[in-house]
Amino acid sequence: MKITRVETINFSRMHEPERQWITAVYRTVKADCSIVRILTDDGLTGIGEASAYGWPVKIAEWVDWLAPDLVGKDVNDASIVPHPNGTSRAHDAAVAGIDTALWDLRGQAAGRRVCELIADEPLDRVRVYASGGCRYDWRRRPEQLIEEALEYIDAGYTAMKFRIGTTWEWDGVTVDRFLGLVRELVSEVDGRLELMLDGNCRLTEEQALAIAREIDRLGFAWFEEPCPARDIDAYARLSAAVDMPISGGESLTTLEQFRPYLERHAYGIVQQDAGLCGISETMRIAETAARYGVDVCPHSWHNGAMAMANAHVVAALPNPRVLEVCMHQGPLQWGIIADPPRVDGGHLILPQNPGLGIELHPEAQARFPYIEGHYAIQVER
Ligand SMILES: [Mg+2]
Numbered sequence: 490m491k492i493t494r495v496e497t498i499n500f501s502r503m504h505e506p507e508r509q510w511i512t513a514v515y516r517t518v519k520a521d522c523s524i525v526r527i528l529t530d531d532g533l534t535g536i537g538e539a540s541a542y543g544w545p546v547k548i549a550e551w552v553d554w555l556a557p558d559l560v561g562k563d564v565n566d567a568s569i570v571p572h573p574n575g576t577s578r579a580h581d582a583a584v585a586g587i588d589t590a591l592w593d594l595r596g597q598a599a600g601r602r603v604c605e606l607i608a609d610e611p612l613d614r615v616r617v618y619a620s621g622g623c624r625y626d627w628r629r630r631p632e633q634l635i636e637e638a639l640e641y642i643d644a645g646y647t648a649m650k651f652r653i654g655t656t657w658e659w660d661g662v663t664v665d666r667f668l669g670l671v672r673e674l675v676s677e678v679d680g681r682l683e684l685m686l687d688g689n690c691r692l693t694e695e696q697a698l699a700i701a702r703e704i705d706r707l708g709f710a711w712f713e714e715p716c717p718a719r720d721i722d723a724y725a726r727l728s729a730a731v732d733m734p735i736s737g738g739e740s741l742t743t744l745e746q747f748r749p750y751l752e753r754h755a756y757g758i759v760q761q762d763a764g765l766c767g768i769s770e771t772m773r774i775a776e777t778a779a780r781y782g783v784d785v786c787p788h789s790w791h792n793g794a795m796a797m798a799n800a801h802v803v804a805a806l807p808n809p810r811v812l813e814v815c816m817h818q819g820p821l822q823w824g825i826i827a828d829p830p831r832v833d834g835g836h837l838i839l840p841q842n843p844g845l846g847i848e849l850h851p852e853a854q855a856r857f858p859y860i861e862g863h864y865a866i867q868v869e870r
Contacts, residue, residue: 494528495556497549501860502821515865520821525586537589538794540764544579551583573742581742588767596844608805614836621816622651627660647835648683688715694723705733724755734758739788742766762788764795789813825853
């Protein structure tokens with residue numbers, strides 16, 4: 490089966506004002522999606538979502554640049570798979586889209602699901618967590634965080650991750666005030682949701698340690714990216730100080746980048762993203778992490794095709810834990826997929842179809858035409 494064409498389709502949808510979300514100083518005003526599509530001479534089409542962030546146009550340019558090396562080649566030829574380089578995230582996202590689309594095609598050609606190509610006995614369903622808590626504003630209604638958590642419980646989720654809110658300096662927020670909201674959340678949730686916290690690299694080590702000790706005591710599943718991502722020593726010290734895993738790695742795209750974090754026991758959980766480094770590199774990182782006793786809980790933001798790539802990864806991991814599903818992406822998220830998978834009882838049911846098991850919705854391009862411009866605006870207060 491030979492590749493005849495490699496292309497990128499970008500989609501967008503503006504958020505309604507009430508659905509915009511704010512964290513740190515950024516208000517997110519639209520949802521983007523970049524899909525790499527690979528067509529073949531026997532009529533099969535593979536898709537892979539590349540992590541769009543602010544680079545849908547750059548991703549399309551990188552895909553166009555890489556395409557001539559793919560066209561005319563056999564989809565099962567391992568030598569054609571491009572590799573992430575760890576230096577350009579738009580390049581690596583483009584590679585991730587291509588790599589994922591090739592896995593999709595190989596699965597379709599073999600009549601097997603992607604997770605079955607990776608592991609002998611993959612899961613049929615993966616536990617998901619509601620990844621949200623990006624709407625609460627310390628100046629307006631921080632208790633919105635608790636209302637959001639209760640909505641996830643009503644919707645059947647069993648786990649939730651939240652962030653640390655708008656910029657603390659704007660409103661004199663302290664660790665004590667933040668932990669007050671956390672304790673209120675824990676009390677309202679009352680054991681019905683497993684909780685994770687994402688610091689988005691915004692805390693000092695001193696703040697992070699105080700928070701880590703308290704949320705460890707409160708039974709949190711992990712504390713993600715508390716400090717600036719390159720401060721490996723701080724991560725190592727935090728990991729040594731608490732029993733709960735300190736997690737990170739969502740912006741890393743190669744195994745080599747993970748090496749110092751693994752060697753210095755900086756992460757208890759690693760969070761590479763198939764949408765940013767591809768399924769192949771994700772599994773390579775997972776195999777090495779397993780040697781260090783470190784599990785993978787992939788980062789997975791953006792849309793349904795990326796969630797499916799990461800779902801197949803989780804289903805095939807040696808110690809599968811949870812799949813992240815973004816709760817703030819709006820109708821674009823699953824609207825690009827013709828027959829989205831079911832999420833039931835806090836689990837995503839993997840489709841039985843071969844490959845990734847999904848197809849683009851035939852009206853996706855008409856419904857969600859790409860809108861130029863960055864997805865977030867910076868707020869001044
Ligand atoms: Mg994160």
